Amino acid sequence: MIDLFPLWNSLRIAAVSSVIVFFTGIFAAYKAARMPRLLKGILDVILTLPLVLPPTVCGWVLLRLFGNRRPVGQLLTQIGIRLVMNWPGGVAAAVVVAFPLMYRTARGAFESFDENLAWAGQTLGLSNTWIFWRIRMRACRQGILAGTVLAFARALGEYGATSMLIGYTPGRTATVSTTVYQLWRTNDESGALFWVAVNLAISAVVLLAVNLLEKRNRRQEWHLK
């Protein structure tokens, strides 16, 4: 019987980090979309950097920040949060690498939003919060959904930063991707194959979902013309 802990661990890391990335990504995208061009350019570089950096570099930076003997790490330990060699560390790693995907997709959606809709809502007396959730998010929902799915998939497949931050402890920190590496290293061909298949299946489903979303999006645009 194969121990399914890595799947469960990967899923919980991906789920928690997706929720975090969903809100922070949307917030950053909303703010960036209305910034002056220069400031937006600078912010863009900083927020998108983790997308192009090797995950090991992200992992190194995270260890520097959250290491048990670093100020931030010690502060977190005091309030009972331990990131290094513990599964919440996987969440931190996944958030960092998945954030740019959410941020960029959401920003694109926000930038193509027709601002007249928000103004019309304001002059009708609708609150800004209502307008944001019921009109802006509604109009941009396809882009935001696509960003969320991509971020979830990226978080699920995270390897580099994760292995540096939380390592591989069976039953404690092992994820699908670190398990594949570990089983290959120990010549467990059939075990590795199983987890590779799991990984392929999840990724295929995710990409299918993104494609379907994009198709629906395009059909709606067609309709408007």
Place this chain on the structure above:
Amino acid sequence: MALEVNIVKRLGDFCLRTAFSCEKEFMGILGASGSGKSLTLKCIAGIEKPDRGRIVLDGKVLFDSEKKINLPPQQRRVGYLFQTCALFPGMTVRQNILCGLRREKDREIREKLADEMLGLLRIRDIAGQKPETLSGGQAQRTALGRILVNKPDLLMLDEPFSALDAHLRLKLQTELKNLLTGYGGGILMVTHDRDEAYRLCSRLGVMDRGQMLAVKETKALFADPETRAAAVLTGCKNIAGARRTGEREVFVPEWNIHLVTEKTVRDGLQAVGIRAHDFQPGIPENRFPVRIGQEMEEPFEWISEFRFADQDPGSPAVWWRYSRAARPETPPQALGVLPEKVLLLY
């Protein structure tokens, strides 16, 4: 006094500097695109913040830079009909109209008011449709209904007909005029279409490069636009530089003619304008020999290009428009203009 506006707003090289007031009437602002007329509406609605100035509506201060008052759009009670209608996607016609009723706490009253509006605008049969399935006219009525149920103190229309084709435009203008007869507040419409402005507005302001020029009764503005920009916007086709030569006489160098005017000519005259319709072969005043050039036939009118006998060869030809019934057998050798039809532009 319903609405008083006196604001300055700088946007890059452009500077909006405008002051006017609007009673409980249908007032129009006529201006070319980029003249600042939409920006003016946005400042009144609270979507854009002016740099300086004051906006008061029915005694309520909406904006005052000195007293640091800047009410959010939600508290201004100013309706804004966008050119694109800005209907909320994903919501039906009825849900869109209900959005204008969210101040009303009682759900049953909300439903009742929405149904009344659907009936008034004759859109009850499309109440369940989504915006993307509506025709231009249906979308506009929905957007208007959404604003009217909200009972704004001022209604602003931003180029409401320019996205529509000519036939539908005329139909909707008539419809809008009928619908709004029951509305008690002031209406402020911006447009670049002089026919639309003439049909709908009782008073008209002309906006040019961020400045409000004349504000007058619509008919008075068309009869005497006073400035070159206003003459162009009200559709005057023939404008030429001119200088004062007597109390009621001007000289037009480009056309090489002296014109007699009805009004006394003030100092600072820049140009004269003559509408293409105002030339006539039978008028003895201001009658000059002309050479008719290119002619174009329209369904109900003729347009003829002509030049005065001694006209400067470098200057553009002059336009003459007349009804088909008035077309002479042979092209006239001379055309005249009544002195009161010579527009003095400063």
